[in-house]
Amino acid sequence: MSLTGAQIGIRHNSSHTKARIQSISTERMKKLLDDGKIVIAAGFQGIDEDFNITTLGRGGSDTTRCSIGGGC
16 A cells, blocks of 8 residues: 555655655554555655645655654
8 A cells, every 4th residue: 555645644744845744643544554454654754734845855755654653
């Protein structure tokens, strides 16, 4: 199951291309894992409080992986 940052629940501030993670809701991802699904999480991007797509800066995919529990 492939999920975008928005579908996972990754919330950023609204600083385009240099956003910072504000919060991550892992409920949907945990439910899918509990249901036996393999979850592929898109890194580097999320949404802001107005549901605009935002991107992290350099190293954003690694930051996403560390933030959702993928190990660092």
